[in-house]
Amino acid sequence: MTHDTPIRVDHVGLAVESVADAEPVLLALGCEKLSDETVEDRFRWVYYRLGDASRIELIEPIEEESFLTDFLESNGPGLHHVTLEVADIDAVIDGLEAADADLRVVDRAEFDTWTEVFVSPRNPTGTLFQLMEYHEDYTENRLPPEELFVNGGRVEEVQA
Template identity: 60%
Template structure:
């Protein structure tokens, strides 16, 4: 099923043992840190950009010994973990992927966003995160210019 839903790369996620240790190379490359948050004591993430409208990176580190990220690092070591696509309508994109025979896992709706994952068993070998921002996502976070590619959510583009 073809669709015309807008999609763009939001960021590339890199699994690391320590954000504090790993971010020094990003700073040397000229990145600026946009945000850092903890997710329920399971893992911590920080996002960076190059001061432009795109090209964002995310570092993710485990905060607990029993998370998906701890297992990933034990199995693979630090490195590319996922690519996140911002989608204007996640339902349409999920339906198109399923119609094409691809598996969708961990489809979850939160108050501020909805996400789903295409596991790395797909032909690219990459873990894809599909992410649809909702109204209110930016409340209490940095300004939209730091949160969204081009400073706007896709549905507003």
């Protein structure tokens, strides 16, 4: 490993044409719905917990043309991304660059309560990775930490 930063799988994101059609599958598997939100009329994401720590996100397009409609048109419904929670996003990015394994950051966004980057799926795994560093105030006006985080706290709190 090229960094010493705590990191863990936060959730997997599944692109779907319709949450209403896909949700019964997750409920039959024993998932519990945690939240249902819309992002700027671009897409809807619904978050589920399975067991004590596994989480799945369904992502449904709202806009007629978007990254999600393009994805669904090219690939059909299924795995869209794997989100990894990291304690220090810059250290992980430096580690990716040092690995020199076709790991390229293609997008970075800074929000009030978290920072995220996406690692291109044009890597040997073929997977789009979303790396997220949650800031200390991420829990404000959200679900309790037990609902938001694997093991009830940010990765740096429970693994540091």
